[in-house]
Amino acid sequence: MYAFSKSVKELRSSEIRDLMKLATRPDIISFAGGMPNNDLFPIEAIDEIYNNLDPKLKKTAFQYAPTQGYPRLVKSLRKFLKDKGLPVKNNKLLITTGSLQAINILTKEFIDPGDIVLTESPSFIGAISVFKSYQARMESIPVFEDGIDLGILRKKLESLPTLPKLLYITPNFHNPAGITYSSKKRKELLEFLANKDIIMIEDDAYGDLYFDEEIKDIVRPMKCDDPDDATICYTGSFSKILGPGFRLGWLLVNQEVYEKCELIKQAMDACSPNFTQVLANEFLEQGKIYPYLDMLRANYRKRRDLMNEALLKYMPNYVKWNVPRGGFYFWFEMPPKFNASEIMPIAIEKGAVFVSGKTFDPAGVKNNNFRMSFSNMGMDQIDKGVKIIAKSILEYESKLK
């Protein structure tokens, strides 16, 4: 038995590994994964880019990048973000090795063991694992259809011995809750944060995957309003709009926060993969990303619709959900006495799988919820899979009585 460090001692199981295994089992219909669709990657576009790369640029792709990122990608990504309304002028961009690394860097920057991180409940499992790995004290506030409730947030802050250092939220097409913060909620939250020493991480991994024009206006990042009197650290990712295999994300933060971010990244992996940075830059610079995003939105919207139709057809009426207006996820609430983990083996036995709610509970307890992703299975499997899961819930419920 080794003398492991304090931050590592408590890490025991690997829920993420188990989830990955379930998500990629070829023999069952999996609604478990959070990965984009295997058949939708822009392979022809990247082939064309690769084969037309200037020979000098190809050499660059094999070499180290500056820690901040491949300079041309920093530039083209700035433009991409500027077009969303983000304040790229007064902030600095850091290319990260996926947006999980962006969250990790920001956590290292601000969190000492025992410091409080406020998350939503449910929340992104990757972020939960980051906060745990820095021995943060996690406190959570429930997510509703329009976001977190400010009354509950206020009460939570009053109940805490010290102010949280970080607030971590995913306002757009929440993973796993599927919801999107309303414009009103965004405004109230910004007002609430003004002049408070709480740094907000705004995780926008899914914002480009909107399914209707009305929501397109709502998903404008909160960072766009770049308040002088609050600190928002904005994170994003190429994983859902190009490919997770590129392992590229970013953070956009003010100069003072940036300086430490770059130093932290230097000691993490020196720089992100230049090979994929060069390709990602051409994808942006040549404007290939725009028609690609249109195609993605149409495809995922179609899947969302198929899924919702099947859910309406098969799900018992005590299972509740909101219809997501973008992203990858449906999130379900069952009556309090239901336990998703007990339903799961029934569903797997029948040939389909989802993820139990407690996986996304920062406290790892609440389990009358579950998440179903509609991103990565054959479209023709959605109806069949939903039917299996509905049947499994009914079977479970009949035993419960």
Added chain:
Amino acid sequence: MYAFSKSVKELRSSEIRDLMKLATRPDIISFAGGMPNNDLFPIEAIDEIYNNLDPKLKKTAFQYAPTQGYPRLVKSLRKFLKDKGLPVKNNKLLITTGSLQAINILTKEFIDPGDIVLTESPSFIGAISVFKSYQARMESIPVFEDGIDLGILRKKLESLPTLPKLLYITPNFHNPAGITYSSKKRKELLEFLANKDIIMIEDDAYGDLYFDEEIKDIVRPMKCDDPDDATICYTGSFSKILGPGFRLGWLLVNQEVYEKCELIKQAMDACSPNFTQVLANEFLEQGKIYPYLDMLRANYRKRRDLMNEALLKYMPNYVKWNVPRGGFYFWFEMPPKFNASEIMPIAIEKGAVFVSGKTFDPAGVKNNNFRMSFSNMGMDQIDKGVKIIAKSILEYESKLK
């Protein structure tokens, strides 16, 4: 002013960023960089691999990898390491985002603030930055031509209040010292570590770049002898034998150490870039790496020879060096009163640059040394650049009198 975490508060300057800038200035002959040669990357081989990838495999390249790594790369790399004599059977391999991440993961696994890490002096600046970022107490022992001195190591241990948790060494073609541990020294060090609770990180980023047959036998990793009574964590990298832009490294450790490594990596970046993992696997699997390594060895040996000829021609006799038998680096010792940082501006003014010794001193003080890399400049520039640096030293010395 933000309330930064304790581990970040002390990070102030960015020596690494300054070094990168110097190393890539196009207007001067740079011996400063630690990067492989831009003109030697296996571009044709990777083009061929990319354009012949099975379409299904290409989709895989765009998708997430398992945290451990792309399974086929894990397999082909195991074989590559097994052929070096490494004990892949009783150990587990983790693909990392460069070998710097491997060092970072191992440091996170074992180091709490204040814990002692024993390094060589001089040592790899990237590793120094990792240890600092975990608030380790760094203690160092000098490196000689055949490695660290065990007498000094013993005395150092006696002088310390607690046993070091980690010992970090680079036995092959040391960065920056250019030396290689003798077989005798390796054996003695293994005996010394037996039954001590000190975990050794064996950094072997340069071991494949040997220049003669005799040294080829000596560079056999210490991990090959996989002692039951000592713990060696072996790290390596594709950066010097394929391209840093792939951002791929690895660690080979026993099962117990591995379990935590995987959990730590999950919270760092979830997985390493699958895009480059798929390409790197083909490079190994198809055996393309072997002729490529032969070519690299011949080219870097030629550069080493040109550099040594120029050094013998121009350097004043009070500048001492060992001739490296592999890797990228010459390391120089000047009389104690010399200050490399004062010579550098003279050399830059004349059109050439090196790295001052204190950059590699864990304590950041000792500065009568400097490093010159011979990896990444035109071969025809070596003589001219060495002449400039020798002249600068002479000019500095004349003012010193």
